Amino acid sequence: MPGETIRADKRTSSQIRPISSVLSSLNRADGSASFSFGNSSVLCSVYGPQEVKIKDELLDRATIDVNITPQIGIGSTTEKNMERIVREAFSDVIISSLHPRTSISITVQITQDDGSIISTIINAVSLALIDAGIPLHSTLLSVTCAILNGEIILDPTNEEMKDASSIHVFAFSNTSNDIVSSESTGVFTEEEYFKCSDICKLAVSSVLKFVHTAIERKLQKEQKN
């Protein structure tokens, strides 16, 4: 688009960073996936449905348990907040009523954080759940955008997030047009918010294409073996 600003890493404002992911890299876990947006990368593992502790047992559905560890040190309230976002987003996507009185444990290790980490985590969790064969209503994928100097930029890095006036994380399911999860911080107008949601929706469709290719490739590999 003419007149679009070029960012520090030579991207335009509507470009996301190169995506990469590896499925089934862990041996013990039922499902695992690593996902990265450029330099932001996470590794996620899923165990389940498995035995649940009596105190966490739910009689009509599976207990979803999320654990996020940062790159450096032990988790703090930032990580607890991200765990809440992920747990609430996936509690509707996972068909937990199929596995009552069990637990589905999602563990995330942030290997490198360079912005848009919540989106990276949500995408990695989606892929890991698919890898583990957990029944899902749909594929939940996410993209972050930030408003920097009045302009909406997609998939911001840490540098860009520092100076942004607001940051919006959106997660969409591929079966409906609705927003499954939305977390926004900063100062913004209603108009800006809806513009961001439209831009993110478009970007998520390219992430979805990538996810399809990744899963197809994995299935082909499994069929060969």
Add this chain to the structure above:
Amino acid sequence: MNRELEPSINEKNFLYNALRQGKRIDGRGIYDVRNIRITFGNQYGHVQVQLGKTRVFANVSWEIVKPYPDQPTEGFLRFNTEMSPMASPEFEAEKLSEVEVIVSRLLEKALRRSRAIDTEGLCIIAGEKVWSIRVDIRVLDHEGNITDCACIAAIAALYHFRRPEYTIEDDEVTILPLDQCNPVPLSIHHTPICISFAFFDEGELMVVDPNLLEEQVKEGDMTITLNSHKELCIIHKAGGIPLEIDQILRCTKIASVKVSEITELINNALKEDEKKRE
């Protein structure tokens, strides 16, 4: 969280019978260590090590802090070993398991108490500012012998790590940004590597680098930490089957051979990574 499933009697018997014939269930020889793969990340001090299917990730980071008043010229070297719940269903998020305690204590002894890193060289302004180097070790996949894998990851990360350069002007320390001045590696005196052994049949049978099933079935174990100069750093034998002195000496000789091989592997991996960065 699951209690770890005990191996079945069939599996145990199969393992014993194979061992008595000199064969291991994964096809290795008794003295063979599994394939080691060392992958360095984009950032300095970031490494993932795979020992067979066991996977450990180590990350080194820095901070500038005030030293202890009774040791004004000593910097800090801190280790934080965590068994991620993704490594095995037996590990829980915030609960400290026995394995975690044993591995983290062994690593501390191997890397800190053996004085592998020069903590005096971490001093910036005596009594005021010193480097505090933090090594975070996370076990991502448990397929046996976490100790050895974690040790390789930690020492490779410490070798790979670079701390920024700084200037001192009238007690003011300025950290030079990475694009202005190349960061500096840590001063490491020697490379301690842990080699673990497992024993079966009243100490008659021994294997090097036990995998998960061998660890679950073993009757005793021992970890020997040596460096490439054939200097002994640690012998860790906590309980289990009693061993004869000859056996321990034999294990030490085997360990010393393995340690030179592994040290060379780490050095090659570091050289390759340096070439990639140029």
